[in-house]
Amino acid sequence: MQRETDFCVECREMSSYSLQKRCVTKNIRGENLTFEITCAVCDTCGGFMSAPGIIDLNVHEIDEQYRKLKGLVSIEDIHTLMELYNIGKAPLSIVLGFGEITITRYLLGQVPSKEYSNIIRNALSSPVYMEQKLLENKDRVALAAFKKSMKRVSELKNIFIISNKMIGVISYIFEKLDEVTPLMLQKLLYYIQGLSFVLNGREMFEENCEAWVHGPVYKDVYNIFKQFGFNVIDDPKFIMFEGYKKYLDDEDKYIIDLVVNTFGQYGGKTLEKTTHKENPWLIARNGYGDDIPSNELITKDSIKNYFIKICNEYDISKEEDIHKYILKLSDIV
Known part of the structure; x- marks a missing residue:
């Protein structure tokens, strides 16, 4: 816990203090609302201290929480x-x-x-x-x-240019993961589609994917993010996607959470390895050399049938079983 020294008006001397979160109630526009703010607490007497910058910090914290509570822009x-x-x-x-x-x-x-x-x-x-x-x-x-x-x-x-549902899925992934590369995003979308077919009995989004050299790829999504190459996607314009989470229902979010908590814990190259050992990509790439480009379609039926088969061996509704599946296909010891 962070500790600094300042004058405590209760102790009447210099004292160390720690920054702690406390709940306070404020009346704003005639409404009593509770906010969590940062307080400087004296290590000697336990009283509140007026540490440098603490008032400005509290104003910012209350403003930020109030806007979020009321759905107002920041x-x-x-x-x-x-x-x-x-x-x-x-x-x-x-x-x-x-x-x-x-x-x-x-x-x-x-x-x-x-x-x-x-x-x-x-x-x-x-x-x-x-x-x-x-x-x-x-x-x-x-x-x-x-x-x-x-x-x-x-x-x-x-x-x-992509469907509202696809935008919603991508926005939800961005919300759940701090760092996402275009390669990782493509693989997560593929696995979200596959698990949705099995666990929800329906497709997650309407887009089809293609069998590219580095695994399944949703072409229009690739074109949106290709500028980032193998780097983390980081651009303020994608804040525009946030409003599209309204197109996701609880069943959709369950699938995305499941994929993010499992496949999302591995790097894009690891997930590329797993897709290279799965039938949907292998069948679509049949006849192509390892480095030969293709835009062959990976059909939705191919994805659905493959994950139904996998479900017979692994309980893909459980995170631990999905991890076992990933480790087996990616050769991670």
């Missing part, structure tokens, strides 16, 4: 929106139909209304919505600002 969300569309504070305010200094006020800490927060969130999650707002208010913003933002709209619309 200051970081607004910065992301500005970055996504290469637009300044005043032009963004006008484009969204607000007063010219509204966004500036929000960035300084003013909490937006639910109505205005929803407008910002819609713009953040949908380039089509942002395009509509830009066109509505075209005559109210400078031509240069309009053109820059419309260019970004065109670029961002290209990442929504």
